[in-house]
Amino acid sequence: MRLCNEEINRIRNNFLELLDGGYPEQVYQEFIEQNTVLVPREFVQNHGVNLDLVFRKMHLAKDYAPDFFYLSKSSADWNLILVEIEKPQSRYFRNQGNELHSDFLKGLDQIARWRTWFDNHANMVGFIDGTIASVRVPDSMRRNKCKIKYVLVHGRRSEFGNNEVRRGLIRAREADDFHIISFDSLAEALHTKSPLYLCVRKNEHVEIVSDRYIDDSVFAWMDPSLLKITDELRSDISGSRGRWCSSRVNGGMVLDHVLDKVGRCVA
Structure with a gap:
């Protein structure tokens, strides 16, 4: 189900206005939850977002809970996508130079902690065959390989958009399984995206x-x-x-x- 142009424009305009407001992170989290067409679609494969489900605060461990989580499959494998949302006002760089800001380093550290958690084989198996087993359907694809992917939503494009050195320094932190995107990008190409069911994983x-x-x-x-x-x-x-x-x-x-x-x- 795609949204009509009027609704897309309303969501985009309200979101961009909100980005300039300097609100706490939870305000942006809740707005995206209420307007799931804004959920990033990084690493989505040809079958789209699996079951049209996006989870909020999917718990990996006691202190690890990605802001959003969704699955996407192809005929050969699954992408399991974890999304960390920072704040639009979070910085990439200190002052006018190119030294990384503590805001950005904090976000990168969170991704590194999730990656380390999944490097533990028992954690990986428990998550795949336990936590998300009920939504990894159809059963005929249960044997397909699962690949963990990471997305960090951080800051505004204006901080690096016209600076090739800064863009390069941000790209250098990315990897085949990790993308960094700005809050501005969430409001782009909304006509190509469908809303998702917001859900919560219970026991x-x-x-x-x-x-x-x-x-x-x-x-x-x-x-x-x-x-x-x-x-x-x-x-x-x-x-x-x-x-x-x-x-x-x-x-x-x-x-x-x-x-x-x-x-x-x-x-």
């Missing part, structure tokens, strides 16, 4: 906390007993029957068979 299920129907792939592929949704989303799904697209071999639409089996989010 025994996944809660979709979005209120609007996007697509029914998550209901077609996931075990409905492992899902919970808001009352608002359930109502919007029912009212969007004309946009349901997944059917069953034995007849009828998938949502006709599974919606009653999906649990209810309790505030």
Whole structure:
């Protein structure tokens, strides 16, 4: 589901205005959660964002929780993408020189800590076969290799856009599995992106906390007993029957068979 031009323009304009406000990081986190078309699509493969799900604060360990997490698959492998959101006012460089600012070093250090955590084989296996097992569907692709990818959203483009040396110093910190992007880039090419279901990983299920129907792939592929949704989303799904697209071999639409089996989010 793509947004109409009017809604895209509203989101873009409100976001860019917010970037100039100097607010705490949580304000930007919440705005992106409410407007998931802004979630970066780095490392997305040809199958798109898996199940149209983006997780907020997916816990790796007690002190490690990426601001956003999503999966994307091809026919051969999975990309597991962890996103760290800093602040628009976070700096890349100190003063007028090219020495890296402590803000930027802090963001790079966070990515390094996640990378170190995944370098532990037990952590990697536990995350893949435990934490995200229920959303790594279909089952026929469970054996496909998983590759961890990292994204750091940091600062504003104005700090380096016209300075080739600064751009080079930022690029030098990137890698094949790690991209650094500015907050400005989140508001670009929104017409090519679709909204996502914002969700939360619980111990025994996944809660979709979005209120609007996007697509029914998550209901077609996931075990409905492992899902919970808001009352608002359930109502919007029912009212969007004309946009349901997944059917069953034995007849009828998938949502006709599974919606009653999906649990209810309790505030």
